[in-house]
Amino acid sequence: MSKLIRPMTFGAIILAAYAVFHWFDTFHLGVGLVTLGACAAVVRRTRPQIGRLVLRRPSTLGKHNPIERPATDPWHESTVGLATGAAAIAALLAAYFVAERIPGLHAAIADRDRAQVEIRLDALETAESW
Numbered sequence: 001m002s003k004l005i006r007p008m009t010f011g012a013i014i015l016a017a018y019a020v021f022h023w024f025d026t027f028h029l030g031v032g033l034v035t036l037g038a039c040a041a042v043v044r045r046t047r048p049q050i051g052r053l054v055l056r057r058p059s060t061l062g063k064h065n066p067i068e069r070p071a072t073d074p075w076h077e078s079t080v081g082l083a084t085g086a087a088a089i090a091a092l093l094a095a096y097f098v099a100e101r102i103p104g105l106h107a108a109i110a111d112r113d114r115a116q117v118e119i120r121l122d123a124l125e126t127a128e129s130w
Helices: 001-022 026-054 074-100 103-110 114-127
Strands: none
Touching: 001 026, 001 074, 026 103, 074 103, 103 114
């Protein structure tokens, strides 16, 4: 069960951020998926170093049985999940800040069908058919 605490906490934070900030359009979902993929790659690459820093090992670990794994604390796992989720939200906000300032990126992703919609709206307005 404790192996699920960190991913579930991380996922809940990401879903809550998407709901609070209304990141449900294609632009935000696309940039978000790329950013979260990059964050996952960084975490996967640095997992051994992070594990050494974060995991609290008892002082007797390895003296009798070197394969023995320490029991994880649910509060510790939740705290790490919250910290990881907060870091991911900060990375998402930074990625959105940068992506919105790249000229033409938002229009290329989110407004691809704007020309067809405006033609239809003009036709409906001239026909006065709402």
